[in-house]
Amino acid sequence: MRTEGALLEQAVSVEGVREVRPDSMPTSSYVRFHIETSSAPPRRKQPSPFHPRVSKLGLAKILLAEAYEYGLRLRGREYREALLSRPCIYGVFGGRFGGFKPIKEKCTGCMRCVQEYPNVCRVDRNPEFFTFADSYWMPDHYIGTGTTPLAIVSYEASSGKIPIKGMGYKGPFAGPGWDSIWTDMSEIVRPTRDGVYGREFISTTVDLGRKPKYLDFTRRGVGKTSRILEIPIPMVFDYLPNNLNNESILSAIAAASRRVGTYFVARPEQADWIEDSRGENLIPLLEPKDVESHAELVADAPAVELTSSDPEGLIAVRDINDDVPIGVRLPIANQSPENVVRLAEEGLDFIHLIGNYHGQSLNGSPLHMKDLIRAVHRKLVQESLRDEITLVASGGIILAEHVPKAIICGADLVALDTTILMALQVELLTELRNADQARIRSERVPEKWGEQRLVNLLGSWHDQLIEILSAMGMRDVRRLRGDVGRAMFNEDLEKEAFSDIAHTS
Ligand code: SF4
Numbered sequence: 383m384r385t386e387g388a389l390l391e392q393a394v395s396v397e398g399v400r401e402v403r404p405d406s407m408p409t410s411s412y413v414r415f416h417i418e419t420s421s422a423p424p425r426r427k428q429p430s431p432f433h434p435r436v437s438k439l440g441l442a443k444i445l446l447a448e449a450y451e452y453g454l455r456l457r458g459r460e461y462r463e464a465l466l467s468r469p470c471i472y473g474v475f476g477g478r479f480g481g482f483k484p485i486k487e488k489c490t491g492c493m494r495c496v497q498e499y500p501n502v503c504r505v506d507r508n509p510e511f512f513t514f515a516d517s518y519w520m521p522d523h524y525i526g527t528g529t530t531p532l533a534i535v536s537y538e539a540s541s542g543k544i545p546i547k548g549m550g551y552k553g554p555f556a557g558p559g560w561d562s563i564w565t566d567m568s569e570i571v572r573p574t575r576d577g578v579y580g581r582e583f584i585s586t587t588v589d590l591g592r593k594p595k596y597l598d599f600t601r602r603g604v605g606k607t608s609r610i611l612e613i614p615i616p617m618v619f620d621y622l623p624n625n626l627n628n629e630s631i632l633s634a635i636a637a638a639s640r641r642v643g644t645y646f647v648a649r650p651e652q653a654d655w656i657e658d659s660r661g662e663n664l665i666p667l668l669e670p671k672d673v674e675s676h677a678e679l680v681a682d683a684p685a686v687e688l689t690s691s692d693p694e695g696l697i698a699v700r701d702i703n704d705d706v707p708i709g710v711r712l713p714i715a716n717q718s719p720e721n722v723v724r725l726a727e728e729g730l731d732f733i734h735l736i737g738n739y740h741g742q743s744l745n746g747s748p749l750h751m752k753d754l755i756r757a758v759h760r761k762l763v764q765e766s767l768r769d770e771i772t773l774v775a776s777g778g779i780i781l782a783e784h785v786p787k788a789i790i791c792g793a794d795l796v797a798l799d800t801t802i803l804m805a806l807q808v809e810l811l812t813e814l815r816n817a818d819q820a821r822i823r824s825e826r827v828p829e830k831w832g833e834q835r836l837v838n839l840l841g842s843w844h845d846q847l848i849e850i851l852s853a854m855g856m857r858d859v860r861r862l863r864g865d866v867g868r869a870m871f872n873e874d875l876e877k878e879a880f881s882d883i884a885h886t887s
Pocket of ligand 1: 469471473488491493495496
């Protein structure tokens with residue numbers, strides 16, 4: 383944590399002027415939010431996506447030809463090293479046994495070797511890599527970019543850093559789902575003032591709960607709204623059912639939530655797995671009929687999430703804890719806009735829109751989460767209800783960039799689900815598409831290690847959010863909500879560019 387004073391000192395030293403602060407000058411209690419990260423290396427080796435191969439005879443010919451060309455210069459070490467690393471500039475064939483034992487992990491899939499020596503080199507996909515995680519985490523359109531969401535999350539959870547390759551973007555122009563949105567980075571001109579290392583503050587705090595439409599000084603206590611839960615980052619950990627969860631996973635989630643100051647959603651019986659089961663970061667997920675039997679949990683809860691909307695459940699929670707924010711899980715579907723309006727009018731404080739783990743609606747709608755969130759947000763704006771309730775979105779949010787994209791579409795914050803499992807390197811037994819059908823291998827995750835991996839993940843995503851906001855010239859993530867002017871949607875651009883052509887053909 384760094385105080386404003388420390389930041390002022392830093393700013394002053396950059397400009398080479400000595401700080402003069404009068405004794406009477408009040409020091410601010412403002413503390414810049416920062417997530418402390420530290421290394422948490424992977425506990426399992428992740429297979430590399432590429433399988434580079436070289437013909438031994440072909441390689442020997444290349445090396446002999448080059449050795450002949452270099453001649454006496456080969457007495458220099460650098461020439462020998464350059465020769466022995468041929469034909470890959472990333473050192474794939476530069477190990478002790480050169481091309482006879484390629485170091486596959488170093489291959490970025492740039493295909494330079496294949497282009498230069500098509501008869502000697504070959505780069506295939508590594509089949510092991512594609513069975514390591516499910517199709518959503520290893521999408522085909524990422525192949526050729528030298529990475530995948532799984533590799534990115536693995537790096538973030540290991541290091542807590544922003545993944546930067548410095549090789550330029552090699553992927554396709556647009557892809558399905560979140561990859562069809564491009565964020566507006568037109569303000570990326572002031573790196574010393576903004577961003578993670580900048581001097582200006584960018585708030586990533588979001589509110590969970592109902593905001594009153596107007597102030598009423600006459601009816602004290604009547605029509606009272608819930609309190610607002612302030613969360614320092616627009617990310618919470620979502621509920622993972624028992625088939626994708628266990629004591630060690632939940633303990634790591636709870637500890638990471640505590641350290642970062644965010645929240646996690648769990649069933650009361652799952653909460654019993656962890657020591658501090660009534661911790662201040664637990665949002666209990668309850669069936670409306672079970673509220674009364676968990677009265678103690680509800681009384682201490684920072685917020686309560688119901689599995690379905692039921693006026694009885696709402697009343698039961700209010701009777702126990704009259705100002706706790708109450709939300710409901712709502713599978714996102716075509717009818718969601720109307721349903722959300724109804725729920726907002728019934729008095730719910732937040733709605734948790736859930737898609738499947740691949741970012742699709744649960745009722746078979748072909749629309750992606752992004753389109754459905756936009757439809758819900760638009761409807762709430764039309765009904766003048768948008769500022770009253772909070773929208774949480776989960777399902778298929780697996781990369782740091784998906785967070786601002788979901789917020790641009792209209793969510794206030796997101797809940798992370800399978801990203802937790804990937805950060806913890808949990809072994810999958812099935813595709814991770816639907817919560818009730820997916821399975822993981824039962825094993826104990828080292829808790830301290832798991833906690834650090836999740837803290838690192840949030841630290842990296844928080845830094846990336848700051849970078850994106852600064853590149854947009856924004857100082858507060860709450861201002862990004864529903865601001866579609868900050869993004870371009872591939873479908874819209876294609877319609878604009880090709881609609882006339884389609885019409886005349
Ligand atoms: S594809 Fe690129 S990184 Fe991989 S072996 Fe060939 S040159 Fe090296």
